[in-house]
């Protein structure tokens with residue numbers, strides 16, 4: 001698995017899979033229900049591939065392929081660096097979630113998941129609702145992240161937010177010499193499930209929090225509840241901050257935004273924050289901005305699901321395991337300094353090392 005920019009890979013689908021190290025990609029279509037889905041299994045050395053199903057009205061099929069390949073690869077690294085015995089996978093369903101989803105549509109998707117015989121476990125992701133997961137679970141046992149009412153672990157976002165908060169503290173220790181966030185100016189972009197919980201943790205520690213969101217309503221609620229200052233999206237990147245926490249969408253660290261940022265640390269929940277992981281990882285380094293790798297610090301949700309996957313869900317244990325993010329993050333910063341590489345590259349190296357080491361052990365599946 002080479003650290004390579006997906007955008008620059010242009011060798012056909014099998015060439016791309018070889019470059020990125022994917023084991024298997026399954027294209028699913030069902031004319032009767034109108035289902036079109038792609039399931040990507042990146043690496044199963046550590047265990048079955050686990051990752052959520054996302055439904056999105058992709059502009060092109062290539063966009064869907066790019067998304068599922070990037071996301072599944074990220075899941076491999078996330079599980080590996082978190083010490084979980086899971087591989088990386090992801091599924092995307094192509095189309096308008098408001099128009100296409102029916103019981104038959106979701107159950108047909110569940111059948112495709114079941115047909116993989118446990119090599120891939122699915123979970124909830126963007127545009128998947130509890131009822132959709134209920135339908136999927138009628139057709140497959142290979143599903144996790146279920147609501148508490150269905151015997152699952154429930155909403156993972158508080159655990160994710162806790163991990164991001166600890167990753168942010170580890171970053172603060174490196175950058176400011178202390179992991180206290182009291183008085184630190186933190187900008188949280190996106191106050192949805194994770195962002196809102198993160199703001200709560202920051203407010204408890206007396207950080208000075210600014211927030212932005214495309215939803216005025218969410219901004220208003222979080223601002224009132226936690227005393228955070230709402231700012232418009234357009235002014236957000238120019239704020240004078242100590243810490244920027246991307247908690248909305250991916251690719252917000254790019255050619256346009258990085259030169260504008262006035263912060264010393266980036267630590268947030270969004271997946272794939274670096275638009276191009278090599279180029280933008282090093283651009284941040286050049287600007288002396290410390291970056292806490294997203295797949296490391298947002299792993300709390302996966303750790304929560306893992307507890308459910310083991311068959312004995314225990315939220316306290318999930319929180320305890322999430323606490324390791326602080327130390328792992330500190331090690332990554334030291335490794336990046338010693339080897340003069342970006343923190344993203346260091347985190348990927350550490351993940352790949354665990355996969356290679358455990359590959360020798362050959363964990364029975």
Ligand code: NAD
Nearest residue numbers: 156157160190191192193194213214247248269270271301
């Ligand atoms: P969410 O949908 O609840 O929240 C996202 C928020 O971002 C929404 O309030 C939305 O209005 C806002 N938003 C969208 N576009 C925006 C923009 N351009 N500018 C500002 N705000 C914008 O999602 P979430 O569950 O809170 O997850 C947030 C991010 O963290 C996502 O990227 C998700 O993939 C990632 N993540 C979430 C979890 C989890 O446990 N929920 C785990 C790992 C990673």
